[in-house]
Amino acid sequence: MTTTAQPAASAAQTSPxxxxxxAGLAAAFDAALAADSRIEPRDWMPDAYRATLVRQxxxxxxxxxxxxxxxxxxxxxxxxxxxxxxxxxxxxxEAGHGLYLYSAAETLGVDRDELLDKLHAGRQxxxxxxxxxxxxxxxxxxxxxxxDGAAITNQVPLCRCSYGPYARAMVRICKEESFHQRQGYELxxxxxxxxxxxxxxxxxxxxxxxxxxxxxFGPPDDESAHSAQSMAWKIxxxxxxxxxxxxxxxxVPQAEVLGLTLPDPDLRWNESRGAHDYGPIDWTEFxxxxxxxGPCNEQRLERRKAAHxxxxxxxxxxxxxxxxxxxxxx
Ligand code: FAQ
Numbered sequence: 001m002t003t004t005a006q007p008a009a010s011a012a013q014t015s016p017x018x019x020x021x022x023a024g025l026a027a028a029f030d031a032a033l034a035a036d037s038r039i040e041p042r043d044w045m046p047d048a049y050r051a052t053l054v055r056q057x058x059x060x061x062x063x064x065x066x067x068x069x070x071x072x073x074x075x076x077x078x079x080x081x082x083x084x085x086x087x088x089x090x091x092x093x094e095a096g097h098g099l100y101l102y103s104a105a106e107t108l109g110v111d112r113d114e115l116l117d118k119l120h121a122g123r124q125x126x127x128x129x130x131x132x133x134x135x136x137x138x139x140x141x142x143x144x145x146x147x148d149g150a151a152i153t154n155q156v157p158l159c160r161c162s163y164g165p166y167a168r169a170m171v172r173i174c175k176e177e178s179f180h181q182r183q184g185y186e187l188x189x190x191x192x193x194x195x196x197x198x199x200x201x202x203x204x205x206x207x208x209x210x211x212x213x214x215x216x217f218g219p220p221d222d223e224s225a226h227s228a229q230s231m232a233w234k235i236x237x238x239x240x241x242x243x244x245x246x247x248x249x250x251x252v253p254q255a256e257v258l259g260l261t262l263p264d265p266d267l268r269w270n271e272s273r274g275a276h277d278y279g280p281i282d283w284t285e286f287x288x289x290x291x292x293x294g295p296c297n298e299q300r301l302e303r304r305k306a307a308h309x310x311x312x313x314x315x316x317x318x319x320x321x322x323x324x325x326x327x328x329x330x
Contacts (some may be wrong), residue, residue: 029044039162056230066119073134074134078137090183096301097173128289133214141187146256155170162235266279306326
């Protein structure tokens with residue numbers, strides 16, 4: 001969508017628009033969606049579209065930075081220098097993803113500090129998956145294979161999201177996520193082909209991470225409050241259940257190569273659907289995690305708040321440095 005054809009969002013918000021002008025802007029927005037072009041920050045957009053993007057992008061950004069914690073737990077205990085270097089790079093990548101996403105959210109007129117305050121106050125969500133503990137080294141592999149695998153399945157379609165800055169951030173993020181997924185797969189393969197104890201450790205990790213990974217895609221379609229509208233706005237391109245099914249179908253042959261089983265007795269190929277059937281997901285557990293009652297909710301949020309407080313001096317120094325340079329330039 002061009003940014004010159006219509007008034008910038010800020011202008012539209014400060015000067016009251018008459019009904020005809022507003023109808024024209026809404027029609028231009030609808031036409032841009034219909035033509036599959038991108039909505040850019042200076043374009044007019046409905047308030048609800050903006051609010052939906054802020055909600056999803058903030059939740060996504062928060063997930064990336066809270067998602068550093070479960071794996072960071074293993075950096076000091078990685079079994080070799082190679083594994084440690086890979087894991088440190090991966091955890092750093094997640095921080096970077098958070099930064100791209102907070103920056104992209106800021107193009108919608110929200111402030112990063114405000115989003116972080118809401119996260120810390122429990123007023124914005126982060127992904128349910130990061131409230132589970134990493135009990136053994138194999139969990140690092142299971143997170144890479146399953147959690148990053150689920151993240152990519154969900155995020156590749158977001159590269160075609162109607163909001164330009166979000167879509168562009170996702171292109172870069174997805175490239176890095178596929179490296180993350182591969183490293184997890186390779187780690188699990190090494191364990192699975194190792195000693196019987198290592199194989200059992202890998203199997204145990206997959207048993208614990210499989211069902212929470214399926215929950216990452218969100219509630220079933222008939223209980224998904226936002227899907228219909230988000231799909232109409234082309235923010236989401238597929239429903240939660242469609243992406244979950246795609247993920248299951250990808251994982252089944254990969255598990256076979258790994259020599260590991262997926263912990264679902266109902267998992268089987270359905271010839272007529274051309275897809276795998278899978279067993280019922282425990283949505284009560286999902287709702288409990290969302291309510292703050294998962295195994296690690298409290299610990300994750302406390303660590304995040306402590307890290308934020310400890311980083312205050314860095315933010316102050318960066319602000320002072322920027323102010324000094326502005327003065328010099330002036
Ligand atoms: N966890 O109506 P829907 C990663 C909430 S990044 C917590 O279906 P929507 C990388 C939802 O917010 C992982 N809450 O919602 C990594 C809504 O609540 P509200 C994060 C959830 O937005 C890997 C309510 O339930 N990825 O893993 C969850 O249309 C390894 C109703 O749900 C993204 O954020 C959940 N799983 O669809 C990092 C991707 N699911 O606001 C470190 C972008 C739903 O009404 C290590 N987000 N809820 O109170 C999306 O694609 C969507 O937001 C969905 C949910 C699909 C997550």
